[in-house]
Amino acid sequence: MSSNKASIDELMELVIYFRDQRDxxxxxxxKDLALSLxxxxxxxxxxxxxxxxxxxxxxxxxxxxxxxxxxxxxxLMLAHELDxxxxxxxxxxxxxxxxxxxxxxxxxxxxxxxxx
Amino acid sequence: MSSNKASIDELMELVIYFRDQRDxxxxxxxKDLALSLxxxxxxxxxxxxxxxxxxxxxxxxxxxxxxxxxxxxxxLMLAHELDxxxxxxxxxxxxxxxxxxxxxxxxxxxxxxxxx
Amino acid sequence: MSSNKASIDELMELVIYFRDQRDxxxxxxxKDLALSLxxxxxxxxxxxxxxxxxxxxxxxxxxxxxxxxxxxxxxLMLAHELDxxxxxxxxxxxxxxxxxxxxxxxxxxxxxxxxx
Amino acid sequence: MSSNKASIDELMELVIYFRDQRDxxxxxxxKDLALSLxxxxxxxxxxxxxxxxxxxxxxxxxxxxxxxxxxxxxxLMLAHELDxxxxxxxxxxxxxxxxxxxxxxxxxxxxxxxxx
Numbered sequence: 408m409s410s411n412k413a414s415i416d417e418l419m420e421l422v423i424y425f426r427d428q429r430d431x432x433x434x435x436x437x438k439d440l441a442l443s444l445x446x447x448x449x450x451x452x453x454x455x456x457x458x459x460x461x462x463x464x465x466x467x468x469x470x471x472x473x474x475x476x477x478x479x480x481x482x483l484m485l486a487h488e489l490d491x492x493x494x495x496x497x498x499x500x501x502x503x504x505x506x507x508x509x510x511x512x513x514x515x516x517x518x519x520x521x522x523x
Numbered sequence: 524m525s526s527n528k529a530s531i532d533e534l535m536e537l538v539i540y541f542r543d544q545r546d547x548x549x550x551x552x553x554k555d556l557a558l559s560l561x562x563x564x565x566x567x568x569x570x571x572x573x574x575x576x577x578x579x580x581x582x583x584x585x586x587x588x589x590x591x592x593x594x595x596x597x598x599l600m601l602a603h604e605l606d607x608x609x610x611x612x613x614x615x616x617x618x619x620x621x622x623x624x625x626x627x628x629x630x631x632x633x634x635x636x637x638x639x
Numbered sequence: 640m641s642s643n644k645a646s647i648d649e650l651m652e653l654v655i656y657f658r659d660q661r662d663x664x665x666x667x668x669x670k671d672l673a674l675s676l677x678x679x680x681x682x683x684x685x686x687x688x689x690x691x692x693x694x695x696x697x698x699x700x701x702x703x704x705x706x707x708x709x710x711x712x713x714x715l716m717l718a719h720e721l722d723x724x725x726x727x728x729x730x731x732x733x734x735x736x737x738x739x740x741x742x743x744x745x746x747x748x749x750x751x752x753x754x755x
Numbered sequence: 756m757s758s759n760k761a762s763i764d765e766l767m768e769l770v771i772y773f774r775d776q777r778d779x780x781x782x783x784x785x786k787d788l789a790l791s792l793x794x795x796x797x798x799x800x801x802x803x804x805x806x807x808x809x810x811x812x813x814x815x816x817x818x819x820x821x822x823x824x825x826x827x828x829x830x831l832m833l834a835h836e837l838d839x840x841x842x843x844x845x846x847x848x849x850x851x852x853x854x855x856x857x858x859x860x861x862x863x864x865x866x867x868x869x870x871x
Binding site: 412413414415416417418421422425428429430431433436437438439441442444445447448449451452454455458459460463464468471472473475476477478479480482485486489491493494496497498499500501503504505508510513514515516 | 547552555558561579584587593594602607609612613616617619624630631
């Protein structure tokens with residue numbers, strides 16, 4: 408379980424086990440989970456406030472890793488609550504993006520990129 | 524690749540392949556990736572604006588799935604940029620949360636939960 | 640200065656005086672100010688996490704007031720940085736919204752409202 | 756009404772008049788207003804995505820002004836809903852910040868500033 412070789416399923420299991428040990432599923436609902444995901448992503452971003460990328464990376468690496476983990480944990484909880492298969496969701500969204508930003512037109516194209 | 528059995532590594536590969544086909548890594552930096560992750564999580568949350576969880580789930584399920592995918596895609600890109608192992612990050616954060624919210628004290632406890 | 644009778648100009652003056660006493664304008668730039676405004680609005684929203692409006696209002700009234708003040712303080716700083724007249728901006732935006740949501744069609748209309 | 760000489764009270768009146776013409780107060784509650792304020796601040800921030808401050812200011816000035824106006828409109832609606840006097844809230848928060856960041860210690864101090 409200690410590497411990126413872990414599957415989404417395995418991570419999901421850990422997260423749901425953590426939740427169920429505490430009987431916290433009773434407080435969960437999709438709106439508050441989406442709200443919490445947004446709050447965690449702000450706490451992640453806070454590590455970059457008034458800093459360059461380089462400063463944040465050297466001064467706040469551990470905090471960034473922890474906050475990114477919280478984002479993923481809430482993403483997993485929300486996917487579980489809504490019965491969304493995250494792997495399917497990601498591959499299907501990449502296909503849509505692939506059509507929206509065809510390689511031929513988007514390659515190294517800052518303008519297209521900015522409209523992503 | 525079409526199920527939660529996919530590993531983080533496999534999803535990462537897809538995301539980075541998509542990025543590299545377009546030569547977009549040149550525009551990436553950790554601050555803008557964290558900012559983008561926060562923006563995507565807001566777009567996800569927007570589907571719940573002025574709605575109950577139930578209304579959002581029945582009226583906006585596809586949009587929610589797509590926005591959640593975007594959140595995960597940016598989480599993967601940021602992890603790649605910062606060389607963070609997401610599986611390690613999640614398991615290590617769950618361990619910290621485990622100490623912060625011991626099962627004995629947290630079980631079904633709304634107050635503790637709210638302070639999560 | 641102790642009531643809503645205060646003008647935007649008067650509040651702006653207080654905020655900029657606070658900033659300049661500390662020589663902080665040197666760290667300001669519009670991107671980090673917009674980022675900070677977004678972070679403060681998340682801290683405001685955090686008071687409603689896992690709560691109904693009524694619970695948040697009775698348990699977190701003071702925190703909500705303080706965070707809302709921080710949002711306004713950053714809005715004033717950003718307006719100052721970009722030389723935006725907030726009163727003009729608000730009246731002009733209300734005019735646009737007025738055309739987008741004509742009273743005849745929008746009155747008590749939940750659907751239109753949700754698309755606001 | 757067309758300058759920063761406008762008082763908070765006058766802006767509030769405009770915003771509430773706009774709302775009441777459409778009978779929209781029935782949909783308002785403090786949690787969704789705080790959530791909407793957060794969403795609008797993200798839309799504001801989106802104008803800075805993948806850009807420097809200078810690029811955003813020259814390419815997106817009008818959008819930034821409109822989104823900043825939306826932030827202020829929701830701040831006014833939330834203050835109205837919770838019966839918060841925004842001028843009082845701002846002056847009282849500046850006093851707290853004044854104690855937290857005394858001029859003598861904070862002047863031109865990047866470190867203190869970053870912890871603001």
